[in-house]
Amino acid sequence: MRVAIFGATGPTGQFAVKEALEKGYYVTALVRSPEKLTKKDDKLQVEKVNIFKPEELEPHLKECDAVISCLGTPRQGFLGWSKVSFYTDTMKSIVSAMRKSNTKRLVCLTSIGTEKAPGNPWVVEWIFRPLLIGNILSNMAEMEHYLVDHCSDLSYTVVRPAGLEDGPSSGKDIQTEENQYVTGASIAMPRADVGKFVIDCVEKESWLQKIVAIGLLP
Numbered sequence: 368m369r370v371a372i373f374g375a376t377g378p379t380g381q382f383a384v385k386e387a388l389e390k391g392y393y394v395t396a397l398v399r400s401p402e403k404l405t406k407k408d409d410k411l412q413v414e415k416v417n418i419f420k421p422e423e424l425e426p427h428l429k430e431c432d433a434v435i436s437c438l439g440t441p442r443q444g445f446l447g448w449s450k451v452s453f454y455t456d457t458m459k460s461i462v463s464a465m466r467k468s469n470t471k472r473l474v475c476l477t478s479i480g481t482e483k484a485p486g487n488p489w490v491v492e493w494i495f496r497p498l499l500i501g502n503i504l505s506n507m508a509e510m511e512h513y514l515v516d517h518c519s520d521l522s523y524t525v526v527r528p529a530g531l532e533d534g535p536s537s538g539k540d541i542q543t544e545e546n547q548y549v550t551g552a553s554i555a556m557p558r559a560d561v562g563k564f565v566i567d568c569v570e571k572e573s574w575l576q577k578i579v580a581i582g583l584l585p
């Protein structure tokens with residue numbers, strides 16, 4: 368199994384790379400700053416690409432059985448009001464390259480609470496959405512709709528993690544729910560657990576063409 372990982376230099380992406388290598392997968396990390404990926408492994412190939420240029424991605428995806436995206440963009444604009452198109456722009460580029468290279472499996476990250484829903488954690492509805500990252504959540508939701516409405520030819524799984532924190536894996540069972548959030552879960556979870564979940568997802572049939580929230584019970 369060879370997987371391509373976007374966002375491999377990010378804090379969650381680095382855990383995904385580690386998990387994939389530990390599973391014995393070959394990994395192609397497609398990044399804009401190769402110097403940031405300090406991990407060395409015979410099974411790890413690092414390639415510098417422009418994520419917005421599908422023609423640069425396609426040759427690398429040809430060799431891959433699955434594509435994983437841990438891409439993310441920092442908080443942008445006053446009160447999260449400026450327009451964000453990072454998630455849709457990057458996903459459209461990835462999907463275009465996947466189609467040209469005939470790669471079908473995709474696992475990517477958004478977040479809990481991408482859209483308003485009864486029972487969403489209060490901190491998402493009263494703090495994050497109106498004051499901090501409303502623009503990011505809404506572009507994540509657009510990306511989810513793009514995959515559902517326009518990418519039925521792909522075996523995608525969208526993973527919606529709770530808030531991310533650094534540190535080691537919790538060692539707990541990761542809870543899942545096809546919902547905007549996992550009922551009763553803590554508001555945050557380690558990136559290490561998320562990296563493991565996305566890699567474990569690659570070969571799981573149960574989450575094909577699904578959007579799944581993940582979290583940990585307190």
Ligand SMILES: NC(=O)c1ccc[n+]([C@@H]2O[C@H](COP(=O)([O-])OP(=O)(O)OC[C@H]3O[C@@H](n4cnc5c(N)ncnc54)[C@H](OP(=O)(O)O)[C@@H]3O)[C@@H](O)[C@H]2O)c1
Binds near residue numbers: 380403439476
């Ligand atoms: N923070 C939270 O509490 C939270 C909660 C739920 C979900 N999420 C989502 O989970 C995902 C992972 O989060 P994270 O904190 O681990 O990572 P992150 O810091 O959001 O993602 C950074 C990754 O994206 C890459 N990237 C950003 N802009 C790029 C560009 N223009 N071209 C190429 N690569 C680009 C970065 O590359 P460089 O290293 O080169 O900058 C890095 O590898 C994100 O989508 C995030 O929004 C976050």
